[in-house]
Amino acid sequence: MFEFITDDDGDRGQVGIGTLIVFIAMVLVAAIAAGVLINTAGFLQSQAEATGQESTDLVSERIDVTSTVGIAEDGDNPTNLSAIRVGVSGAAGSNQIDLSTATVQAVGPNGQENLVFNNTNTSDQTVNNATDIQAGKFAVQNSSGNFVPASDAVLNDDERFTLVFNPEEAPFGSDDGDIFGQGDQSALDIVSPSGATTTVELRAPDLFNEGGEAVRL
Template sequence: MKANRRKTLFRNTGAQVGIGTLIIFIAMVLVAAVAAAVLIQTSGTLQQKAQSTGKQATQEVSSNLIVKNIEGVRAKNSATDMSSTIDLLKLKVGLNVGSHSVDVNQVVVSITDGTTANNLVYAGNHKSYANIGASDGEMDNFNSSNATTNLQTLLTQQTTAITTFNNCDHYFTVERIRDEDASFSQSNPVMNTGDLINVYIATTSSSATGYSLVSTIDTSAGLKNSGLNLVPRSVVNIILTPESGVVTNADFVTPSSYGVKEAVQLYP
């Protein structure tokens, strides 16, 4: 009996047709399209954020100022009549290899002698010491083209902004040394790779206010007191903080005696 059993295969060639099937198909296509659009938009946003973050991170680690050397200058009346303190610091500053451009107008220089600490901004900075909503924060009588005039103003004059204060304990000035592309100026102090500048920090003490010269700068109008007192064996710390990038430190101890030297090498 078992040998007589037969197996039969049924073939169903029918399929669903009609408006219902079409609606389901269109719905599936729309869902896939929406999902694809969301994925594309999300990936694009993430890519933009990644590029922006990468650019900022690169700038943070590559925008490095470097202090090549620091020289101290004593105020004087003559070659034999000089101040007992360092009254002006001249920092030779450049950029590390691979650095982005640095806007000196946004650099903050912090200096302390262990007793007094001054936070200095560029003399042409309009905002830092300005009245609220104003742009009157730059050093009074700031000269947009003459570095020597600005240094003299830094040492001998005051500025009236939020309050009236000595220029020497609120500002620093600069002078270009090397600027091959002519991009650096007093009004637009932007450093590019290869540029080299002098940064001037006034460190005039109360005992130096009666001297008439600092280097070749006429200070007969009267030196202003910076609050700093760089006598021999002073421990000095200088920090340069750019708008973006790592800070630069320069620490030194002044010599045990200045002797008869008008200019004293301090760093490195």
């Protein structure tokens, strides 16, 4: 009536339990690996989308330089500039670009400066000409020649602007009375809010002919 379990039957049972344990372990490892792969794929997708958007912004928010002009100071024999003017526009296909949040990394005869937007018509600062622009800053003029506040300094398909720099302030000029003038050179990196950079070189002529004239830089 009773069957006795032999040693061989016991060994087979232990092997079966061991196989089941190994199978369960393999399933758990596979599930964990699948979860890691899914999370990694999601992270890589998000990173790729962010990188793609940044790359698009670098192209679509690039600032083009259309002109570089200096205004010779008044007088019969001018040697310095009273204003440095850099015409800018949005690159082809660009979105609106807020110039008030752009920066200009300038290197000139008197060092290096990171210049930021100089707001106009505020309670403590009114900009009527280039020499009113504060140290470490630049101003923006519209196509009518008016200095504009931050809210209006936005490049688009219909508007062109001019970045205006004070040749008496560093890095163009210095506190010792140096003013950017004949034969001087400077380099500007105009950085849009998205980080797109446009580089321009400024080279003043060795001789200015007439006070108040516009000279190409």
